[in-house]
Amino acid sequence: MIHHRALKGSGLVLAAAVLSFACGGGGGTSGGTSGGDKGTIKIGVEMPLSGTEGSQGQPILKGVRFAVDKAGGSIKGYKLQVADYDDAVNGVHDPQKGAQNVTAMAGDPKVLTFVGPLNSNVAKNEIPIASDAHLSMISPANTGVCLTKEQPDSRFPFDAACGGLAAQLRKGNPNNYYRLVTTDDYQGPAMADYFLQILKITKVAVASDNQTYGKGIADAFSAEFKAKGGTLVGTRFDYDQQNTNDFKPWLTSAKTAGAQGVYVGGVTSTKVCIVRAQMQGIFDPATPFGGGDGIVQDSECVKAAGAMSTNVYASIAAVDPTHVPSAKATIDAYKKANPGPNDYTAYSIVAADAAGIEIAAIGRAIDAAGGTLPTDPLKAREAVRAELAKTSNYQGALGSTSFDKNGDTNVKIVSIYAYNSSNPDDANNEPWKAQVNYGDATPTVQTS
């Protein structure tokens, strides 16, 4: 810590020395500084840009480009560029490739900060490398609890089994990892509140794939559902996804115990949507089925659930941009700039806000350094990182954003969607149903 402060201090002295030569620089973003007379700053984008997840990564890259264009392609005399890095190997995100990408960014003195990654397990490999390079990062999509904190929200206690991961990843360096979506510990409770308050069902059977993510959200669901007066019926079913093929014995006994709905923690590839399919003949198709973001907007889930794919509710640990009134202008502008049918996802706008926060932090760092960033990339990145950490009430498309001491957003909103068609091609058109806000002491469920 002290070591870095000393570095930053000397940077300030250096900056002060050149202050007399630098122009004022204030209000420079849209002030016609089209050239890069002070040099170039690159904002990295680290995403799976090819393969099956390319359809999620590309709209995020476009969101960052949109934000850079919106800033006029420059900041206080520096030219802004977007440098993209693809972490997909053989069509699937790869933690090793992600680590290589961050090493490449650390080796490019112009990259000061980046947006990414998409997947929590990639983040786990990237944070330590980025942390050593003082490279700050904002993920628009990671929801893994343990990346930022040791314990889930104390209102929804369950064992997240973090084992000090967040501290290990940062290796004693100041925090460099931030995110604009909230964490998995709110997803389960959001569905519990939705089941109780909106769907008005009080008896639910709960299962999970017995893996960290699935078991975690199922535990959090159960804790909230019980705490708010619901009853868990039947036995808790933590199945082995490799050996369990027949879910009907459990579903039948849950139905006999009076279950009005079923919640399963897990992802499409661990058979969550097959559980839904096998409810056919045991439960009425109108019976609600809940899950986390592991099954949301996923055509494979709709295929697996088949005729039972309606009334399947799933959550995303973020606000839905189309339900933020202030986001409409940004969405319209984005869609105008990116008119392709697959250019827009909810994450495009989140990514645009992430890049906007980074550009703002770069701007403040330039000002703090007296108009010119230190030439040593480590010092320049540290200056940006320190300003990013101070982000408070940033006014973006999605509203006001601040980061807490862990690097998590203060916006703790979970959106709930429901499949309304058994046509897999409609999976992305899963209608928004509600959002649950845990930012306040008493969570509220909003359906409009």
Next chain:
Amino acid sequence: MATVVGALRQTRVALSGQLGAWVFYGIGIAAFVLLILPRIFQNPVLFLQTLVFGLTDGALYALIALGYTMVYGIIELINFAHGDVFTIGGMIGILLFSLLGLVPNKAASVGLLLVPILIGITALTMLITGVINVVIERVAYKPLRHQPRLAPLITAVGMSFLLEGIMFVWHGPNFVQAPDLLPSARFSLLGANIDTRELIIIVVAVGLMLILNSFVEFSKLGKAMRATAQDRDAATLMGIDIDRTISVTFFIGAALAAVGGLLWAFYYGSLRYDTGFGAGLAAFTAAVFGGIGNIQGAVLGALVIGLVRAFNDGYGSATWTDVIIFGILILVLTLRPTGLLGMRVPEK
């Protein structure tokens, strides 16, 4: 110490015979009375429902287990690739149905033709999968027939990964959905809601086992199989074509697995490249449990595993299911190493 070991050995010898069978049945009946009977009185409908699910799962495991047990019975090879032959059989069947336009999530519009189509495509799937397994045997096992036992075991493991790899390249990591073609009508049996698909699966599995049993007992090829299993050299001297007999064994095993794969896909809705790994392990366990090499034993073992799984999933806790199944397996095999109905393997 020596006396303890001796006593244990004597117990084992005694239990391997008729006495062991009675001890096992005694434990089974005691478990039934203590664990299951109260459930029947508690909720007879749920019990019956769970029983049908368990029998259906068991019947599907049985169709795979027969292939393991036949191959082990004749050449003492644990054919690790058999589970993957099962999966590839199911996927070939799904492909053939899709060529006829019978794809998932679309109502079948073939009307009365459905039954002949089902039977015809299933027969074709059995044929293709059987031929694949015969080729596997010729390529990977036959050249190693007189080599140390470990060599074909490793080629079998290799073949398993090779088949999974082929299926991964073919269909990727996602589940392959199957059209739901088995006539599904629900009827009430003593209050339980039974699906005709469950009855079809149980009847097909038991029927195929009976056909296989009489084939092995009475047909000329079956006799050749039994002779080869008993003493390969003597069988050769009697003019039996060993290679052909072994090929037939692999063919039949794969054909049964292909039926299993198709029924599995219809009933559970989908298959994935690695489905055969878990299913194959359960089926192999069933074969050893029932007494490897023993056709009735494999079916009995599979039904026991299916029932234990269904009842524990329904009444107990899923996290314990595998622990209980393998706990029973260890108990049975330490007391009775030859399995429930006794091994039938080549004599030395």
